[in-house]
Amino acid sequence: MSKTSVKSPLIRKLEILVRLSGEELSWLNRLEATTRRVPAGTELAVQGETFGPVVVVRRGWAMRFKTLSDGRRQITNYAIPGDIIGLYANLLEVADHSAVTLTEAEIAEFPPEAVTDLFRHHPKLAIAFAWSGAREEAVLAEKAASLGRRTAQERLAHLLLELLRRLQMVQMAQDDRFVFPVTQEQIADTLGLSTVHVNRTLGRLRADGLIEIDGPVIHVRRMPELSATADFDDLYLYVRRMPKGVQSRLSS
Amino acid sequence: MSKTSVKSPLIRKLEILVRLSGEELSWLNRLEATTRRVPAGTELAVQGETFGPVVVVRRGWAMRFKTLSDGRRQITNYAIPGDIIGLYANLLEVADHSAVTLTEAEIAEFPPEAVTDLFRHHPKLAIAFAWSGAREEAVLAEKAASLGRRTAQERLAHLLLELLRRLQMVQMAQDDRFVFPVTQEQIADTLGLSTVHVNRTLGRLRADGLIEIDGPVIHVRRMPELSATADFDDLYLYVRRMPKGVQSRLSS
């Protein structure tokens, strides 16, 4: 059982956007009340099959990916604590992508009626969830820009910086260091490259002293240079708070 | 001024998902009441500047794109009638991408408070809008799969099939033919290729008899072969209706 006295990563994330009332907080806490421990490799969704319940990651990593008919794979995003998988699953009969845990993880599952409940009775929360969805879309758009228009080195640098920033937002990265439980093959499927080339590109970033790798730990040594090579700007991560005007319109 | 007796593309799109009440319809009609004609090349959003009002495309095409600091460009999506640009603009201070009309277009602009209104007073509509956002995300995920894991020919075939399908949904494509007001350079920026290679790939699809091009009109000649080369499956376009259970939960 989880200690609900500590705010969950999801709540921390939503609070970046809006101030939550006591009632809203307790509704969210009820949602996340029943948590479950699952081992690495657990399938949270399978492309082509019906979606299960909505899943919130509380601890650990997962990946979301699409598979082409001949087996080629594209990882579209990584889910870290606070991220939601299949929020609008109810609206779809069949999943258009898969999701699998990369590490041992702790997850909470929403009952199917929670989403309609959310929209009917908690409009402010609904906006916060919609905002979170918009952020996911922005992350995907940035990934499209990487895949379409950035070189291998730029893509890799960009990915590392994005993850570092996102992990910082949920207090999972100190300084310039984070645990990255992903194989080079998975990085390749994220960046649209071959494993071999990921290996070489990683080697080059390391040789240039931009990063350091110690097992699963990535250490960004020269943030400015790395940001420059990646052309990284965290604007699309929606780090900023919601404009005041909207806040007040919502509360009134 | 627009004839509101005919259902707008946006309404038609939302009705694919949910049945709208008379009140909801009239609220939507009020939103789209004031339409505006703009020429091709009109900027609907500019990356790095503050978002303007929410824009709904009623007629014509627009494109959404990201620009890297050195000018490289990635077109992330095309907006066709019924599509919304910057729905969550209020939640952001600065636009993370640009949007420009590709043709002469007719657009409607929402007042900023419309979105909060939507969530507070029209939960069923809010879900429909959220679903529409989820669809956009799915389209982006599919684009990531194309950019990352498909060859030039597969990407191009996939793009054409996606647009055909989407245009059919708003009655803008008869049979296997549609108007595609996009230059080869823009196609290149969509598919992450060079203009030269787009030209050659287009030529090859034509030589193989899969498509025919007459000015801005694309004619898909052999749908099965084209679908096969693209590995196309319209699942991600959310063509299907919402499961019954959710419908009833929403209406009750």
Next chain:
DNA sequence: CGGCTACTTGAAGGATTTCAACGTAGGTGG
């Protein structure tokens, strides 16, 4: 008719892939 933009085609070059081989670490069973 000049000038612009879009499209087309050839040839050379380059970023990345593929193929192949080897090293290493952790896990399992004899």
Next chain:
DNA sequence: CCACCTACGTTGAAATCCTTCAAGTAGCCG
């Protein structure tokens, strides 16, 4: 406790898809 096995990482060399450079054509508009 060692042998084996599998997954992951690493490196070299050849092949390829795609880009870049270059030049030329076609259509459109003032």
